[in-house]
Amino acid sequence: MGWTQSNNRKMIWTIGGGKGGSGKSFITANLGICLSRLGIRVILIDADLGGANLHTFLGISPPAITLADFIKRRVSHLHEVLIPTTVPNLQLLTGAQDLLNAMDAKSVQKRKLVRSIQHLESDMILVDLGAGNSVSVLDFFLMSDGGILIVTPEPTSVENTYRFLKSAFYRRLRQMVSSPSVKAVIEGAMDRKNEMGIQNPYDLIKAVRRIDQTEADRIIEEAEAFRPNLILNQVRSKKDIEIGFSIRSACLKYFGIHLHYLGYVVYDQDVSNSIRRRRPLVLENARSRAAQCIMEITSKLANRP
Amino acid sequence: MKSIKDQTYYEILEISPTASDKEIQRAYEHAKETFHADSLAVYSLFSEEEVKEIQSAIEEAYRVLMDGVLRKSYDQSHFQSVGGALPEKPLEVQGDIREKRPSLSFTGISFQPDEELYRGKTLKQIRERMGVELPLISKETKISLKVLEWIEEEALEKLPALVYLKGFLKGYAQSLGLNPQKVVEGYLRLIEESKRK
Numbered sequence: 001m002g003w004t005q006s007n008n009r010k011m012i013w014t015i016g017g018g019k020g021g022s023g024k025s026f027i028t029a030n031l032g033i034c035l036s037r038l039g040i041r042v043i044l045i046d047a048d049l050g051g052a053n054l055h056t057f058l059g060i061s062p063p064a065i066t067l068a069d070f071i072k073r074r075v076s077h078l079h080e081v082l083i084p085t086t087v088p089n090l091q092l093l094t095g096a097q098d099l100l101n102a103m104d105a106k107s108v109q110k111r112k113l114v115r116s117i118q119h120l121e122s123d124m125i126l127v128d129l130g131a132g133n134s135v136s137v138l139d140f141f142l143m144s145d146g147g148i149l150i151v152t153p154e155p156t157s158v159e160n161t162y163r164f165l166k167s168a169f170y171r172r173l174r175q176m177v178s179s180p181s182v183k184a185v186i187e188g189a190m191d192r193k194n195e196m197g198i199q200n201p202y203d204l205i206k207a208v209r210r211i212d213q214t215e216a217d218r219i220i221e222e223a224e225a226f227r228p229n230l231i232l233n234q235v236r237s238k239k240d241i242e243i244g245f246s247i248r249s250a251c252l253k254y255f256g257i258h259l260h261y262l263g264y265v266v267y268d269q270d271v272s273n274s275i276r277r278r279r280p281l282v283l284e285n286a287r288s289r290a291a292q293c294i295m296e297i298t299s300k301l302a303n304r305p
Numbered sequence: 306m307k308s309i310k311d312q313t314y315y316e317i318l319e320i321s322p323t324a325s326d327k328e329i330q331r332a333y334e335h336a337k338e339t340f341h342a343d344s345l346a347v348y349s350l351f352s353e354e355e356v357k358e359i360q361s362a363i364e365e366a367y368r369v370l371m372d373g374v375l376r377k378s379y380d381q382s383h384f385q386s387v388g389g390a391l392p393e394k395p396l397e398v399q400g401d402i403r404e405k406r407p408s409l410s411f412t413g414i415s416f417q418p419d420e421e422l423y424r425g426k427t428l429k430q431i432r433e434r435m436g437v438e439l440p441l442i443s444k445e446t447k448i449s450l451k452v453l454e455w456i457e458e459e460a461l462e463k464l465p466a467l468v469y470l471k472g473f474l475k476g477y478a479q480s481l482g483l484n485p486q487k488v489v490e491g492y493l494r495l496i497e498e499s500k501r502k
Contacts, residue, residue, distance in 0.1 A: 159349040199352065202308035220306045246339035246346035249319060253340075253359060254350050256306030 010118050013301070014141045016129035017149030017164040022157050023233040024150045026275065027265065027294065028128040029057035030282045034298035036089035041122040043082065046094045047129050047140065054128050055092060058085050059278045067095025070116075078116045087283075091122070114143055124301075131160070133167045142172050146304070148229045148262065151247070153240040158247065166190070169201070169226060169255055176222045182208050182215045201255050223256050231297060232264040240264075263297040265290050309359055313383060314366035317359075322380070326371060326435040327482040333367040371434040423483070423491025425459035432457075432481060446476040453477065456492070461499055 015028045028044060036042045046054035055062060063083045069075050082091040117125060127144065129137050141147045147168070151161045167190070174186045185207050189198040198204050201223065209216035232244040244261045251259040268290035274281040282291045307316065315322045318332040340347055340359045347356060369375045432439070439457070443450040452473055455463045464470050471489050478488035 153345065155345060155349070158345055162350050200308075200355070201306070205306070223306050242335075242338065243345055245335065246344060249336065249339045250344075250346045250350055252319065253309065 010120065010122055010125050011146070011304075012118070012125045012127065012144040013146045013148055014127045014129050014144040015148045015150060016131075016137060016141050017147075017151065017161045019157050019160040020131040022131075022150045022152045023265070023271075024130060025054050025057050025128050026271065026281075027150055027231060027233060028126050029054055030280055030291070030294045031298055031301065032090055032126050033058075033087050033280050033282050034295055035124055035126075035302060036087050038298070038302055039089065040124050040302060041089045043091045043093055043120055043122045043125045045117070045125060045127040046092065047127050047137075052094060052130075055083075055094065056278055057275070058087075058090075058092060058280060060085060060092070063092065063094045067093060071095075079120055082120070133164045135171075138164075138168050138171050141168055142175070146227075146229055148231060150231050150233055151244075152234045153232060153236075153243045158243075161247075165228065165251070165255070168228070169223070169257070172226055173204075173219050173222055176218060177208075177215045179212050179215050181211055185211065220256075224258075226255075226257050227260060228257070229260045229262045231262050234267045235264045236267045262300055263293060265293040265297075309362050312362070314370050314379065317362050317366040318370070322384070324370075329367065329370050330431060330435065331482065333363065333371075336363045373436070423478075423488045424495050425457045425492070428477070428481075428483075428488070429457040431483070435481065437481065442477060442480050446473075446480050448473050448476055459495065459499075461496055467493075 015024050025046075032042045032044045044054055044058075046052045060083070065075075065081050065083065067078075067081055070078050070081050075081060078093075081095070082093055084091055127140060129140060149161050149164065151157050170186055170190045174183050177183055177186065185196065185198075186204065188194045188196055189201075189204045189207070192199065196203075196207055198207055205216050205219055208219055230244055230247060232241065235241055241264050244264060248259045248261050251257050266289045268288055270285045270288035271281055271290050274284040277284065281288060282294060285291060286295075309317065313322075315324065318324075318329060318336055320328055320332045324332070337360075338344070340356055340363060342348075342353075342356060351359070369379050432442070439453050440450055442448070443453055452465065454460075456470075456473065456477065465473070470492075474489045474492050475485040478485040
């Protein structure tokens with residue numbers, strides 16, 4: 001067990017978007033357990049600034065050792081701050097504040113941290129980003145191999161998710177273009193009341209094309225390569241399930257992006273019962289409807305190329 | 306990445322150029338549900354004008370693609386103008402209206418259109434657009450042709466008892482690839498409305 005110097009790239013999933021209370025930590029913890037029970041070595045990273053309590057969902061006490069011990073060089077390797085769990089193949093890394101501070105730092109440090117994370121000996125890393133769309137959260141979301149948005153079928157949750165998606169989408173485009181004038185147009189486009197009359201990504205492309213044809217083509221390529229994932233949580237009816245498909249269609253029409261609807265988790269009293277008992281649902285009540293939904297999503301994640 | 310104005314009718318409905326009429330029907334119902342004015346998935350992303358524009362595009366795409374002649378003409382003008390080959394449409398075999406329902410999702414669930422859609426006259430309209438004859442549905446579902454006609458004509462006084470009617474509506478809906486539950490709900494609403502009048 002431990003750190004490796006190999007350059008094998010790990011599959012890093014970030015779980016974010018939506019609003020607080022949409023179930024990101026609950027889903028991250030339970031997905032992590034299900035994946036590790038398939039024999040996949042999993043590390044969960046708690047980067048939820050608003051409420052770093054992934055350990056509670058795993059039924060373990062607040063960890064004494066965190067990412068700060070690595071950043072402040074009290075330990076020499078990142079693997080030394082990993083906390084074992086009761087589930088084989090599953091480890092936890094905490095230190096939300098330190099992680100996101102590091103992400104706010106200079107890009108060299110940021111890349112160094114991401115590289116250290118990528119070098120951890122595991123097959124899959126799940127990062128619980130929590131709510132909010134600060135620059136550091138967006139960057140982590142964009143740097144990962146796959147971003148997963150957790151949404152509940154409620155207006156506030158869907159609104160926040162779109163806000164997050166817009167911020168991530170424009171930030172990604174801004175990072176990919178090199179022309180300063182095009183970067184300025186993208187920044188301006190993020191404000192819907194902008195003076196350029198840019199209302200949506202299509203208007204943006206038209207505006208960019210007037211400045212730089214190549215950059216416009218690059219934006220189109222980037223938009224098509226941006227493929228976030230969606231999990232709908234606390235679903236109570238078939239109509240709720242369909243909201244996921246509608247969000248997918250709306251994203252295709254608005255951004256031109258292909259959002260992948262990974263699955264849904266039904267509303268289930270067993271979920272709150274398991275949280276109160278500080279026992280992960282998939283261990284406490286694997287036959288519950290919500291646990292079954294999580295297992296279905298797990299199999300999709302495990303089989304993603 | 307194309308704006309709604311630049312998308313083909315197939316792209317607007319998110320279907321393949323070889324989509325069957327049933328697939329077009331389902332995609333249309335999903336699109337209508339998604340781009341409904343009060344849709345949870347849409348109101349905070351698009352302006353009212355954008356939603357209206359998309360709604361008109363969906364209606365136009367559906368109108369053209371569900372009409373064999375218009376679709377053929379559209380395919381010829383569109384695919385030839387972009388230098389591509391004409392799509393090979395699947396054969397709409399009249400003798401096999403129970404084609405396997407393609408799953409649009411991991412759940413295999415069907416989309417719920419506006420329940421108002423499922424009045425008798427609208428069911429007839431959908432069936433005719435699909436080019437399916439009523440006697441064929443009668444043969445497939447073992448529902449009397451007369452009962453099917455009464456359902457479509459909304460001859461409510463002639464319809465059998467509710468318990469039987471529900472079963473007939475489900476069979477009829479399944480044969481057209483529609484959501485049976487929604488068809489039953491829509492039709493029962495029609496009966497309720499009629500009783501109130």
